[in-house]
Amino acid sequence: MLKKILIIAMVVAISTAAGLFYLFIQYNSKNTVEVAVAMDNKLFVSWQKITVKEEEKNISINITVPRVIIPSNYDLEEKVNKAIMEYIELLKNDFIFSVSTAAENNGEINVLNIDTEILHISPRLISLAFAAIEHLAGIKDDNPERTFLVFDLINEKLIIEGNELFRDDLAWSKAVEIMKASLLSNYQEIPSCDLLFAPKHNGLSASCIGEHLSITKDVPISMIQEFIAPSFLSDIIK
DSSP states (O other), rough: OOOSSOHHHHHHHHHHHTTHHHHHHHHHHHEEEEEEEEEEEEEEEEEEEEEEEGGGTEEEEEEEEEEEEEOOHHHHHHHHHHHHHHHHHHHHHHHHHHHHSSSSSSSOEEEEEEEEOOOOOOEEEEEEEEEEEEEOOOOOHHHHOOEEEETTTTEEEEEOSSSGGGGSSSHHHHHHHHHHHHHHHTOOSOOEEEEEEEETTTTEEEEEEEEEEEEEEEEEHHHHGGGBBBBHHHHHHH
């Protein structure tokens, strides 16, 4: 799946991929079902399950997708949902590329499952986690990979680089060192991996993703509280 995620490259791709996933759903989905609705801080979250199958390519894709509804601000609602859909589009495209390079076999199905979780909703932030599990024909399955998307509702933009959550670059660097050490505490030799993280209530959810490596752990706010920017800290611990 995503062996190494480059956040800046992701954002560049997002800016050029407008609407692709909407078309993908419209023309390929045979099973789109709303399964639940939740409400928090005047935001509604409507969940859908989307199943896409392409028999010619032996592909099966199953996705749980949230749609955020903001009754008081339709433009912001569209920005948030566009960011979510385009991020899922990136995950889907990465999987399809992997399928194209996978070994041929006896009709084995290539499967991608993406489960989405709302980590945090507040007046300032909406934070999501995407757990992607894939099975590629002829290839041993890797661990599920958990990646994140964070939207700043006040400034109406994606939080592109994690250092925006911290007081300054030095605070960000120290917090990253603490989080990475926590995730990799069971390893005698520290493996190479990229640290990803997103806010949740009273902490951060973090992943370290590398070659055949995917580790996920929650980081309590007490470990990094001194490094987080006050405006975000007050939002996270509410």
